[in-house]
Amino acid sequence: MVEVVYPQEDGKTVRVDLRDPYWAALLAWLWPGAGHFYQRRYGKGLLFMVCILSIFIFGLYLGRGRVVYASFERGDFRWQYVCQLGAGLVALPAIVQAVKTRDGGDPFLVMCQRYPEGSGLGKSFRQIPPDVVDSGLGLPKRTYKDGFMAPPAGPIDQNEVDVLGMWHFEMKHMYEMGTLYCVIAGLLNLLAIYDAFTGPAILTDEEKEKIQAKKKKKASPDRQESAGRESRRSRS
Amino acid sequence: MNELLEILPLAQSLAKIWFAIPLVIVISMVYGATRHEEMPEIVKQSYRSLIWVVGFMAIIFAIIFFAGIWN
Numbered sequence: 001m002v003e004v005v006y007p008q009e010d011g012k013t014v015r016v017d018l019r020d021p022y023w024a025a026l027l028a029w030l031w032p033g034a035g036h037f038y039q040r041r042y043g044k045g046l047l048f049m050v051c052i053l054s055i056f057i058f059g060l061y062l063g064r065g066r067v068v069y070a071s072f073e074r075g076d077f078r079w080q081y082v083c084q085l086g087a088g089l090v091a092l093p094a095i096v097q098a099v100k101t102r103d104g105g106d107p108f109l110v111m112c113q114r115y116p117e118g119s120g121l122g123k124s125f126r127q128i129p130p131d132v133v134d135s136g137l138g139l140p141k142r143t144y145k146d147g148f149m150a151p152p153a154g155p156i157d158q159n160e161v162d163v164l165g166m167w168h169f170e171m172k173h174m175y176e177m178g179t180l181y182c183v184i185a186g187l188l189n190l191l192a193i194y195d196a197f198t199g200p201a202i203l204t205d206e207e208k209e210k211i212q213a214k215k216k217k218k219a220s221p222d223r224q225e226s227a228g229r230e231s232r233r234s235r236s
Numbered sequence: 237m238n239e240l241l242e243i244l245p246l247a248q249s250l251a252k253i254w255f256a257i258p259l260v261i262v263i264s265m266v267y268g269a270t271r272h273e274e275m276p277e278i279v280k281q282s283y284r285s286l287i288w289v290v291g292f293m294a295i296i297f298a299i300i301f302f303a304g305i306w307n
């Protein structure tokens with residue numbers, strides 16, 4: 001058990017029982033706020049959970065479930081996923097999808113199917129309408145499938161049209177916005193993990209004194225100048 | 237009048253700034269929660285952070301805006 005004691009401005013002290021900080025940090029990573037719940041810091045746990053998960057889910061909604069995916073291949077190095085992974089368990093399905101689709105397999109939770117390249121009449125990478133999919137008529141032998149949190153199917157080339165390009169085309173700026181929301185959710189959870197591990201970063205009395213001393217040093221030459229001016233005025 | 241019509245498409249891009257509001261609120265609250273333990277203190281810190289972030293964004297907006305005018 002690790003207990004941290006902080007002095008408050010009103011003279012009271014705040015005691016924070018961190019219990020097992022390593023276990024709390026792991027829980028905080030897995031589920032935002034869970035580490036704080038484990039430490040019985042329910043208010044902060046709820047705050048972290050609501051704030052972080054809400055923007056992560058909202059980001060996923062903006063990006064139609066396609067903004068969180070794990071792909072570190074040439075031409076599609078998804079560095080944003082490293083940041084999104086900070087949100088924990090909610091970002092992990094992307095790894096499952098990446099493994100599932102690694103050798104050209106179909107993802108879990110298919111959201112739509114697309115015409116493969118070379119389908120003719122400008123249909124390449126376009127979504128196949130649901131009625132065509134249901135009837136099976138006119139369905140190509142092999143289709144690209146968009147899966148929830150799955151990497152874009154097919155070859156990715158920045159200089160060619162591909163599935164990733166179609167995502168950007170279809171969602172416009174919402175794709176970037178959704179990515180940003182999920183990235184920030186992941187990064188904010190790192191702060192929550194740190195808080196679960198070490199407690200809040202409250203300034204101690206010594207640190208406050210140092211800051212105030214610095215401020216005084218900065219303010220003192222200005223005060224001397226203004227005092228000098230006032231004395232000159234009063235003499236005149 | 238024509239000049240106003242020319243800058244009308246900018247209004248559409250300006251609408252994207254609304255997406256910043258939830259982010260700023262959430263960032264301020266999480267930051268505030270990492271600096272304090274008691275809820276009233278967290279709310280105070282969050283408010284201060286919110287003002288700081290919005291102020292910073294306003295300054296950057298003003299710089300870019302005036303740079304556009306002088307260009």
